[in-house]
Amino acid sequence: xxxxxxxxxxxxxxxxxxxxxxxxxxxxxxxxxxxxxxxxxxxxxxxxxxxxxxxxxxxxxxxxxxxxxxxxxxxxxxxxxxxxxxxxxxxxxxxxxxxxxxxxxxxxxxxxxxxxxxxxxxxxxxxxxxxxxxxxxxxxxxxxxxxxxxxxxxxxxxxxxxxxxxxxxxxxxxxxxxxxxxxxxxxxxxxxxxxxxxxxxxxxxxxxxxxxxxxxxxxxxxxxxxxxxxxxxxxxxxxxxxxxxxxxxxxxxxxxxxxxxxxxxxxxxxxxxxxxxxxxxxxxxxxxxxxxxxxxxxxxxxxxxxxxxxxxxxxxxxxxxxxxxxxxxxxxxxxxxxxxxxxxxxxxxxxxxxxxxxxxxxxxxxxxxxxxxxxxxxxxxxxxxxxxxxxxxxxxxxxxxxxxxxxxxxxxxxxxxxxxxxxxxxxxxxxxxxxxxxxxxxxxxxxxxxxxxxxxxxxx
Amino acid sequence: xxxxxxxxxxxxxxxxxxxxxxxxxxxxxxxxxxxxxxxxxxxxxxxxxxxxxxxxxxxxxxxxxxxxxxxxxxxxxxxxxxxxxxxxxxxxxxxxxxxxxxxxxxxxxxxxxxxxxxxxxxxxxxxxxxxxxxxxxxxxxxxxxxxxxxxxxxxxxxxxxxxxxxxxxxxxxxxxxxxxxxxxxxxxxxxxxxxxxxxxxxxxxxxxxxxxxxxxxxxxxxxxxxxxxxxxxxxxxxxxxxxxxxxxxxxxxxxxxxxxxxxxxxxxxxxxxxxxxxxxxxxxxxxxxxxxxxxxxxxxxxxxxxxxxxxxxxxxxxxxxxxxxxxxxxxxxxxxxxxxxxxxxxxxxxxxxxxxxxxxxxxxxxxxxxxxxxxxxxxxxxxxxxxxxxxxxxxxxxxxxxxxxxxxxxxxxxxxxxxxxxxxxxxx
Ligand SMILES: Cc1cc2nc3c(=O)[nH]c(=O)nc-3n(C[C@H](O)[C@H](O)[C@H](O)COP(=O)(O)OP(=O)(O)OC[C@H]3O[C@@H](n4cnc5c(N)ncnc54)[C@H](O)[C@@H]3O)c2cc1C
Numbered sequence: 001x002x003x004x005x006x007x008x009x010x011x012x013x014x015x016x017x018x019x020x021x022x023x024x025x026x027x028x029x030x031x032x033x034x035x036x037x038x039x040x041x042x043x044x045x046x047x048x049x050x051x052x053x054x055x056x057x058x059x060x061x062x063x064x065x066x067x068x069x070x071x072x073x074x075x076x077x078x079x080x081x082x083x084x085x086x087x088x089x090x091x092x093x094x095x096x097x098x099x100x101x102x103x104x105x106x107x108x109x110x111x112x113x114x115x116x117x118x119x120x121x122x123x124x125x126x127x128x129x130x131x132x133x134x135x136x137x138x139x140x141x142x143x144x145x146x147x148x149x150x151x152x153x154x155x156x157x158x159x160x161x162x163x164x165x166x167x168x169x170x171x172x173x174x175x176x177x178x179x180x181x182x183x184x185x186x187x188x189x190x191x192x193x194x195x196x197x198x199x200x201x202x203x204x205x206x207x208x209x210x211x212x213x214x215x216x217x218x219x220x221x222x223x224x225x226x227x228x229x230x231x232x233x234x235x236x237x238x239x240x241x242x243x244x245x246x247x248x249x250x251x252x253x254x255x256x257x258x259x260x261x262x263x264x265x266x267x268x269x270x271x272x273x274x275x276x277x278x279x280x281x282x283x284x285x286x287x288x289x290x291x292x293x294x295x296x297x298x299x300x301x302x303x304x305x306x307x308x309x310x311x312x313x314x315x316x317x318x319x320x321x322x323x324x325x326x327x328x329x330x331x332x333x334x335x336x337x338x339x340x341x342x343x344x345x346x347x348x349x350x351x352x353x354x355x356x357x358x359x360x361x362x363x364x365x366x367x368x369x370x371x372x373x374x375x376x377x378x379x380x381x382x383x384x385x386x387x388x389x390x391x392x393x394x395x396x397x398x399x400x401x402x403x404x405x406x407x408x409x410x411x412x413x414x415x416x417x418x419x420x421x422x423x424x425x426x427x428x429x430x431x432x433x434x435x436x437x438x439x440x441x442x443x444x445x446x447x448x449x450x451x452x453x454x455x456x457x458x459x460x
Numbered sequence: 461x462x463x464x465x466x467x468x469x470x471x472x473x474x475x476x477x478x479x480x481x482x483x484x485x486x487x488x489x490x491x492x493x494x495x496x497x498x499x500x501x502x503x504x505x506x507x508x509x510x511x512x513x514x515x516x517x518x519x520x521x522x523x524x525x526x527x528x529x530x531x532x533x534x535x536x537x538x539x540x541x542x543x544x545x546x547x548x549x550x551x552x553x554x555x556x557x558x559x560x561x562x563x564x565x566x567x568x569x570x571x572x573x574x575x576x577x578x579x580x581x582x583x584x585x586x587x588x589x590x591x592x593x594x595x596x597x598x599x600x601x602x603x604x605x606x607x608x609x610x611x612x613x614x615x616x617x618x619x620x621x622x623x624x625x626x627x628x629x630x631x632x633x634x635x636x637x638x639x640x641x642x643x644x645x646x647x648x649x650x651x652x653x654x655x656x657x658x659x660x661x662x663x664x665x666x667x668x669x670x671x672x673x674x675x676x677x678x679x680x681x682x683x684x685x686x687x688x689x690x691x692x693x694x695x696x697x698x699x700x701x702x703x704x705x706x707x708x709x710x711x712x713x714x715x716x717x718x719x720x721x722x723x724x725x726x727x728x729x730x731x732x733x734x735x736x737x738x739x740x741x742x743x744x745x746x747x748x749x750x751x752x753x754x755x756x757x758x759x760x761x762x763x764x765x766x767x768x769x770x771x772x773x774x775x776x777x778x779x780x781x782x783x784x785x786x787x788x789x790x791x792x793x794x795x796x797x798x799x800x801x802x803x804x805x806x807x808x809x810x811x812x813x814x815x816x817x818x819x820x821x822x823x824x825x826x827x828x829x830x831x832x833x834x835x836x837x838x839x840x841x842x843x844x845x846x847x848x849x850x851x852x853x854x855x856x857x858x859x860x861x862x863x864x865x866x867x868x869x870x871x872x873x874x875x876x877x878x879x880x881x882x883x884x885x886x887x888x
Contacts, residue, residue, distance in 0.1 A: 019496065021521055022516065022519075022521060023498060023507055023516065023519065023521040023522055023524075023525050024496065024497070024498055024525075026506065026507060026510045026515065026516055027497040027498065027503045027506045027507065028497070045495070071482050071485070072480070072482060072497075073480075073481055073482045089495075091495040091496075092495060113486070115486065136482075136483055136485070136486035137481070137482035137483060137485045137486055138482075323540070326540045326541045326542070327539075327540065327541060327542035330477055330541045330542045330543075331542060334473030334474070334477075335473035335474075335476045335477055336477055336541070338479060384473065385472065385473055385476065386472075386473075
C-alpha cells in the first residue's frame with residue numbers, strides 16, 4: 001500500500017492507532033477458512049465517527065478496501081480480509097452514551113461488548129436480549145451487523161428486533177442517521193433494518209440506539225433425558241404445540257452427555273441418547289404455568305428422567321452441564337473442530353441420528369449439541385492431528401455431515417465461505433433479489449471498498 | 461525440524477483447540493488497557509499458529525508480543541475449550557529463547573541468579589549498600605531510587621533489600637518446646653531478601669502453633685521468573701536443585717508464603733520433568749507435601765484461635781493471580797482474617813483481578829503495569845479499608861507503588877502478618 005495513505009491514516013487517527021507490524025497484521029490475515037490468508041496492509045483503530053469518516057474518505061479516494069471489525073468472534077470468513085486492505089477496529093469506540101430507562105432505550109458505540117451493555121442495564125431491571133454465545137466479547141456493532149441472535153433467540157428474537165436507530169458512516173465518509181428512539185418510524189425506507197444485518201458491506205455503524213426489555217422476574221429450569229433422539233424431537237414439538245416458547249431449548253446427544261459426565265460428574269444419566277435443557281422465564285405465575293406444560297410435554301414424549309431446579313443453586317447445577325460441553329469434548333482427544341450446522345427445527349433428531357451413524361461408520365468421535373429451538377447444531381469432532389489415517393476419516397466424516405445437513409434441508413455455515421458462498425446466495429435468494437441487493441450495494445458503495453466479496457459477492 | 465519449531469509442534473493440537481471466540485478478551489488485564497489482539501491470548505495463539513504454518517518466523521516482533529503477558533492465567537480459567545493459553549505462551553517464549561537466545565538484560569540477571577552463592581552474596585551487598593541508592597519512604601517498607609538506574613523507572617517505588625536476609629537471621633532449625641508438626645519453609649527470594657517481615661511473621665505464627673520450622677540453607681529461587689521467560693533449561697536446573705535440597709530433610713510438609721513459589725512446587729516442577737519420569741516422580745512426591753502458609757494454617761495445623769488478641773483494622777484482600785488461579789487458595793486467607801477479633805473485613809470488587817505486577821513484568825513494562833494497577837488502586841479505595849492483605853511479595857510491592865503514586869496511604873501486608881499481630885496482641 002501507498003506510504004502516503006498510511007501517513008494520512010496516521011494523521012487521521014493518531015500514529016499509535018495505526019498498526020503495521022507484521023505480527024500485528026498476522027492476526028487479522030485469516031481464520032480457519034483456507035484460501036483467505038492475505039495480510040491486510042494496516043489495522044486502524046479510530047475513536048469516533050468523525051475519525052471513521054476520515055478513514056473511509058481516504059480509503060475510498062485511494063480505492064482501498066476496508067474491513068470493519070468488532071470483537072472478531074464471527075465464525076467463518078465474516079470479516080477476514082481476502083486481499084490487501086485496511087482493517088478498521090471499533091475497539092476504541094466503546095462508550096455507553098446513554099441508558100434511558102424510562103423509554104426502554106440505550107444508546108451506545110459499536111465497540112461496546114454486548115455483555116458490558118447488559119451489565120450496565122441490569123441495574124435498571126432491563127436486558128438487551130440478542131446476546132450470542134460470545135456475549136463477553138461480541139460487540140454491539142458486530143452483532144447488529146450480523147443480525148445476531150442469542151441463546152434466548154427462540155423467544156426473544158434477533159438483533160433486528162432491537163435496533164431502533166443507527167449512526168452510519170458511508171463508504172465516502174458521509175455520516176447518516178437512521179431511526180431513533182420511537183418504536184414506530186415510517187419516514188422513508190427503513191434504513192435501520194437495511195444496515196442491520198448488512199455485515200458491514202454498506203457502511204460502518206458508529207452508534208446504535210437499541211430497545212431494552214424488562215428482565216424476567218422469574219425462571220424455571222428443567223432438564224430431561226431421553227432413550228432415543230426421536231423422543232427428544234417429539235418433546236420439542238410437543239412443547240411448541242403447547243404454545244410455550246422457552247427462552248432456552250438446548251440439546252446434547254449421547255456422546256456429549258457421556259463426555260460431560262466423564263469430565264464434570266454433573267449427574268446426567270450416562271445412558272441417555274439425548275438430553276434437553278429447557279428454561280422458561282417471565283412473570284412468576286406465567287412461568288409456573290409454562291413449566292407445568294413443559295413437564296407434561298416431556299412426560300408425554302417418554303422422558304426417561306426429568307429434573308427441575310427449584311432454586312438458584314440447582315439451576316446453576318443444570319447449567320453447569322451445558323457449560324461443561326466444550327471443555328469436556330476438548331478433553332477427549334488432543335484437538336477438536338466445532339462445526340456449525342443449521343437444519344429445520346423438526347429435523348434436529350434426524351440430524352443427531354445422522355451424525356451418530358457417520359461417527360460410527362468412520363470410526364471417529366463426534367459429540368453433537370446446540371440450540372434445538374432454532375435448529376442450530378454443533379457437531380464437534382475430536383481427533384489427533386498427528387494420526388494421518390484418523391485425519392482422513394475425520395475429513396470424510398465432515399464431508400458426510402455437510403451432505404447430511406443439506407439432505408435435511410439445511411447447511412453447514414463453513415460451506416458458505418469463499419467460492420461456495422455466491423452459489424449458495426444465488427440459489428437461496430433468486431436472481432431478482434440478488435440483483436436488487438447488488439444495486440443497493442453499488443449505490444451506497446460505488447467503489448466497493450466495504451467488505452468486498454462478502455454477502456452479495458464481488459461488485460460487478 | 462529445528463529444535464525451536466519442534467517445541468511448538470508438540471503443542472500444535474492444543475494451539476488448534478483455540479476457537480478464537482475471544483472470551484479471553486473479557487478477562488485479560490492487558491487487553492483492557494491496550495485493546496490490541498497481540499496483547500490477548502487469542503492473538504498470541506494466532507501468532508503461534510502462524511509460526512507453525514510457516515507464515516512467519518520466530519522474530520524479534522514475536523518475542524516482543526509474547527512478552528506482553530502477565531501470566532495471570534485469567535484467560536485459561538475463562539476459556540470455554542479448556543485451552544491452557546498461559547502455558548502455550550510460555551511455550552512460545554521457550555521457542556523464542558531456543559531460536560534467538562534470551563534478552564541480554566535477562567541473560568545477565570539470570571546468569572547471576574544461576575550461581576546461587578554469588579546471587580546470595582550480591583543481594584546481601586545490596587542490603588548493605590541499598591540505602592545509598594534508594595531513599596526510604598517514611599512509614600512503610602518502600603524506597604524510591606535516588607538516581608536513575610538502568611531498567612528501572614525513576615519514580616517507581618521499590619522495597620528495600622533487607623540488611624540481613626531472612627535465612628541469616630535464624631538458625632537453620634527454629635525449635636519449639638513440644639513440636640506438634642514439623643515443616644520446611646521455602647522462603648523464596650522476595651521473602652528472604654526483601655520482605656523479611658513476612659518471613660518473620662510466618663515463623664512467629666508457626667511457633668505460636670507449636671510447629672518446628674526448618675529453613676534449608678541451600679534453597680534457591682523457585683524458578684518461576686526464569687520459567688516464565690522461556691528459559692526452561694535453567695528453570696529445570698533450579699527445580700532439580702530445590703528438589704534435591706529439600707529431599708535431604710525429608711520434611712512432612714513444605715510451607716511457602718508466596719502463591720508463585722507454591723505453584724512452582726505443586727504444579728510446575730512435576731510438569732517440567734514430563735520427559736524424565738524418575739525426576740517427575742520425585743517432584744510429585746514433594747509436591748503433595750507443599751502448602752501455602754494460610755492453607756497450611758487452616759487445613760493442616762488448624763491454627764489456634766483461642767489466644768488471638770484484637771487487631772483493630774479495616775482490611776481488604778487482593779488475591780494474587782497464582783494464589784487464585786495457580787493453586788486455588790482464596791478461602792483460607794479469608795478464614796485467617798475473619799478469625800482475628802476486631803478486624804473488619806471488606807471484600808473489594810474483583811479481588812482476584814491481576815494488579816499488573818506479573819513478577820518481573822512490571823519492571824519491563826512499567827507503563828502498562830501501572831494502568832492495570834490503577835484499576836486495582838481504585839477498587840481498594842472504594843472499600844475504605846486502611847490495610848490491604850495479600851499473599852505475594854511482588855503484588856505487595858506493585859500495589860504499594862500504585863497507592864503511593866496515587867497519593868494514598870493504605871498499607872499493604874501479607875495476610876500472615878496480620879495473624880502475627882493478633883497473636884502478639886493476645887500475649888499482652
Ligand atoms: C463460540 C461462539 C458462539 C456463538 N454463538 C452465537 C449465537 O448464539 N448466535 C449468533 O447469532 N451468533 C453466534 N456467534 C457468532 C458471533 O458471536 C456473532 O456473529 C457476533 O455478532 C459477532 O460480533 P463481533 O463483534 O465479534 O463481530 P465481528 O466478528 O468483528 O464482525 C462480524 C461482521 O460484522 C461486521 N462489523 C463489525 N462491526 C461493525 C460495525 N461497527 N459496522 C459495520 N459492520 C461491522 C464485520 O465487518 C463482519 O462482517 C458465535 C460465535 C462463536 C465463536
